Structures are given as C-alpha cells and as structure tokens.
Amino acid sequence: TSPEEFFKSGHTNNWAVLVDTSRFWFNYRHVANVLSIYRSCKRLGIPDSRIILMVADDMACNPRNPRPATVFNNANNQINVYGDDVEVDYRGYEVTVENFIRVLTGRLPPSTPRSKRLLSDEHSNVLVYMTGHGGDGFLKFQDAEEISNVELADAFEQMWQKRRYHEVFFMIDTCQAESMFQKFYSPNILAVASSKVGEDSLSHHVDPSIGVYVIDRYTYYALEFLETVTPGSKKTMGQFLEVCPKYQCISTVAKRTDLFRRDVNKVLLTDFFGSVRNVELLPDSIHLQNATLHTHSEDSSDVKSDKPLSYAQQFPMPV
C-alpha cells in the first residue's frame, strides 16, 4: 500500500493468534490446518514475535507418525509445515480455555514471558484462527473442556474496552462454526466460519501413507487462495470471504460483516494476513554539533585472570 493509504487504514501493526484445540493422533488435520495458516502469516510478513501459536498436541513427534519430525498438509507431502522455524508458544496441555481467554484479555500472571503475551494496542489488527471440534455454541478444547460463544464474545468485548485491537478478523474451521461468532457484539470484527449451524465441516483428503486425514476442506481452499497472495498484493478481503463455495466445501461458508465498519471489498487481505508497514520519509534532520567521542577505556573492574580455565569436577573425586 502506498503511504497515503496506510494512514487511511488506521493500523500500524499486525498480530495473529492461531489456535488448534484438539489432541490425539486422528486429529492430525487440525494441527496441519493451524501450521499451514501460520506459515502463510509468516510468509506474508508477520514476525514470530507477533504470532501466538497454540498447538494442543504434538503430531510431529507422535510415536504413530511414520514420518517423524514432519507434519504435512497434503498427500503429496510437498511442504513440511513443521519446518525448522516454527515457534509454538502454547503447547500440549497449556492450550486451555483459561489460557486462551487470558491471552486475549491480557490478564496473564506477571511471570509470563513476552512471547506468550498478546501485546497488541489500539492500532493493531489481530487475526484469530481457531480449529478443532465444535458444536452449536461451543468449541471443544483438549477433549476435556469447552469454550462457549458467550465467553468468546465477552473476551472480545474486554479487548475492545481496553483498546487492544483496531480490527479483528476471526476465522474458524470446525463443525457448526457459525455459532461461535453469532454472539459477538463488539465493533470492528469481521468473521468467517467454515459451516453453518447444523452442518458439519468436512476434511479434504486422506494421506494413505500416514493414515489420517491431513487437511480440512475450508482451510485447504483458503490456503490455495493465500498461496497466490504476495506481500504487495492488492487482493481484498471480499475475495477471501468468497473462497470455498458449496460445491467445493460441501458445507456453507458463513460470514459476519455487520460489525465491521469498512466495506470488505475495499479492505486489503494483507491488512490482516500480512504486515505491510507504513513508512514516512523525513525531509530533513536536525543538525548536531560535532561532539568529541570519548573512547571508553576498559573498565577497571574487568579482572583479567591469568589462571588457566578448567572444568568443574563433576563427580566427588579426591583432588
């Protein structure tokens, strides 16, 4: 985007919160879903420091994985989405409803490291992607608990009250996904779901060599669309919301645009998926007087020891 457009869009940074909520080997496809979206976000420019990735189970090192240390999202095994530079922030049993709500609202204990915090502000566009098993009004976390649509709507309202986002794009790929965004009431949220209430979202294809379904339909076609997007692309959110019509997805993709202030056909995809910076050129700078640079002498507290270094004794041996 040109710099003039930048100041029109109103955001200065992008965050992404990507959540996979299911565990067990046969839910391989959910992990592949979230890791593929993670790769797209990174490719389009959002850095790891602004992505919170929550993966509920470890598929790459699962004993049932015939290709250890890899997670594929396609049967032809072309892309290993679990490559070298995947930074998972919440892993395994840390992916709970409580942690997810804490991340969104910011009510984390003071000892939480920076990489696990959502430090967005009023100029941030946040992408929230959730995948797993869901039902009418809830999403199952870890096969033990669930988050309801009311809780999620309240969490977003808390974020709005504390000015923790400028706009949110909420993407969810589960069964009866539409129910999860029906209760939203905070402004500036654009939501898309892979299926309507009463419908199931289906998976795409099985990889015979791994033995499980590797990707879900909606995410598969969404990724197909995202592969054509480059950081400077002019594709709009309106086009993205039309991805996966009924003959491809079998379930009906539902969307919610009434809370979103701008016209979706004029919103760039990179406003949410990428991180296109805004720049400003300086016409002139201040003028400094030449100050003498004092070369720092070595600190006198640096003791240069002449003793040779040796390893500490590991076992209680007689000296």
Added chain:
Amino acid sequence: VAVRQAAEKQSSDVTSLKTLAALDEYFHGEESSVNKYLIVLMPVNNAVVKQTTIGNYRAVYLPAGKRDLKTVSSEVTEILHSVLVREDALLKSFQNFLGAREPKDKASMRSLSYHQGYDILFTLVNPQPDILDIDWSIKEAVEAYLSPMVKQLSDYINLDIKSQMLFFTGLRRKPHKDKKNSGFYYEETDLPHTINPLEANLGSHASNNPMLNFIVYVPSRDQHPLHIVLKNGEKVKTNSFLSPQWGGIVVQNLPSPPPNSSLPVRVTVDMKTVMEVFLTQLRLLMDFNIQVKKDLQVREVGNDVIREWELDNWLRKKCLENLATSISTLQSLTALLEGISNIVIQDDIGQQVENAVTGIKEAHRHLSSGQIARAFTQSRKALASSEKAFFDPSLLELLYFPEDQKFAIYIPLFLPIGLPILGSLFKAIKWIKTKRKQKPKTE
C-alpha cells in the same frame, strides 16, 4: 502574567549579544522553570531577531518594533495558544484516549503511547562482513549525543539503550537500477516490504516495554550506492525513512574497497550524520516534535535534542493521556464488575483502584496549580495502578459461570437423590398426620 520593563543592565547586555544562541543562553539562566514562559519584546534596533522566534528554552523573542500594543498582544496570545500551550491538541488527545476513537491524525498514529520505559535498539546491518569491516563507535556516540536527552527524561521515562551488529543479512527487496547514474534506488512504495524480513532477524527481547529499532544499513557491494528517492525522482537528503511506532532505517553508502586491497577493509561510519537522523526520528516517534506555523521561526535545536517548551508540551499531553486512559480503564473495570454479579474481588484490587483514584485527584490538583511535572508523576502512578487493577489475573476465575449452566450442573447432582427424599418426606408427613388422628381417638 507579569509585565516588566527591562533593567538598564539587561538592555545593554541584550544589545551586545550578537547571535540567537547567545541570547537564548542569556535568558535561560533567568527564572526559567517548568511551565513558566518568558516573552521578550526586542528593542527596535536589534540586529539578531528579525522575525518572531522561539528559542530552545522557554523564551520567545518578538521584534516589537513600531507596532501598536493591540497587534503585539494578539500575536502573543496566538503564540501561547498554538505553540506553547496547545489547548486544541490536548483536548483532542484527551477525548481520543477517553474512548472517542476519532479518525487519527499522523502525529498520534506515529508515536508510541506512554509506557514506563522504552527499549531502544541500535543495529548495524552488514551483509558482507568479509569485504567491509565496519567500525561504528556506537557506545561513544550514544554517550555523546543521546545521554543528555536520556538524562533530561530520566525523571519521566526510562530509556534502556542497547546496540547490536547483524551480519550476512540484508534488505531482501531488490532495488531498482538507476539507469542514468550507476546506482540503485528504492521508491517509497518499496520501503514497506523491506522491514519485515529484517525484523525477523533483529532478535527478541525480554522486557514488556515497547521497542524502538534504529537500523544503519550498509548496502552490499552489488547494491552500492543505494538511495531512497521521492516520487519526483529526487533523492531523499537523509537517505532514511521511519516506520510509525516501530523505528527507522538509515542507509549509509560506505565507499567500496579499492581493487587489490586485502579484504576485509576497515571503514568507519560517520556517527554524527547517523545520530542526526536517528535523533530526528526519535523526536517524531516519541511525540516531542511540534509542527509550528510557517511565520514563526524556531531556533535550531542542536545537541539539546529536545527543547524545553517541547518537553513541557509533552508532559502536559502525556499527563492528560495517562489520566484519560486511567479513567476509561476504571470505568470499564466497573462495568465489568457490575455485569458479573458473582465475581470475587480481592482486597489488593480494591487498593489499586483507590490508589488510581487518589492519583487522578492529585494530578488534577497539581494541574490546576500549574505544576505539570508533579501532575505527570501522579498521572503515571494512576495509570500503573489502574492497569494493575484491570489486568489482575485473579479477575478471570469466577468470571464466566453463566446462570443457565448452574442448573445444568446442580440438577443432575441433586435430582436423583432429591426425588426419593421428597417422596419419603410426604410419606413421613402422612404418617405424622395419621398418628395425630389416632392419638385423640385412643384417649
């Protein structure tokens, strides 16, 4: 407001001073303190001040000349209104932080909102360290050029400064080749895409403070010399750009090593030009810069980096912003606690809320008496307390327990055992009744 005739000594001193800098220094010693301003009406025949000039401390020099009192006083009020005490801007930012969410202007979107401290990271990016061994005396440059500013701000904000060098990485976007001169250039539209690949390598940091990154980029030999050009083709003088709320990048074209020299060749970065650009960008990013109308002259700021009246403006603005944020935080906290009836509020949250309210009241008191530095400190305390109260981790535990789910939990527990108990209760009452009926009969 006080008006004074100049003393004899002052008049003779002023006529003897020949430069604006000297004039400024002379009036700096005199009664210059936070929030107190001096408007000096210059004598008719002075050679230094030809146009209304604002100095670097707290003095404004007006060449009164032969103008009548009315025009001079209207000019003075105009200066006070638009430059020294910017009421409209203050009101606008106060409303904004209170929750108005109006369309933003450049200045508010560019600067970071107030935080207890900022981290500043200076990076030197050298894609070919095997060819150029770059020496940048950053530690000394920071000492010489940045420490005065850091010291000036040390009461108000903590600046934590670090530096690093990155090798074998560059701006991955390919620059355009300049056909006329042998060089390369980036247009303004290319620049947004250069930051992201670099940011991934900048390294993460441990604190929760916002970070400002300042990068010196030395182009690799196959992209040398690299310039940034405007839309009309002319080169940007400073060869740099800034990204709002993030930092800035300056491109330094260091000379290539001559042929047949032993690689790597040692070159030095001119820290003065680099720090000039960085300090200008820092002024913009930290919201110290104030746009002044064209008919007012402002003295070059030089090594002081921040003018004292700019600091006053900053204190006022940040104080109001902090107060607005605290107020809106406390309001939304109240709305939250009223909405959920069965939430447990611990004592220390209540204490924090009280501290925040006390801080706000004290800040108001200091503001109304003109002591903006003390008001700022109080507003900072109020902000910290209100944020601590709102973001307390314990406010989550009994938060989401909807009423209808209570039925779903208690009914399966109590109904199976409840039915037999109710049945036996009825039976027991019937038995007591029959016993009572029998009693008078068997009398």
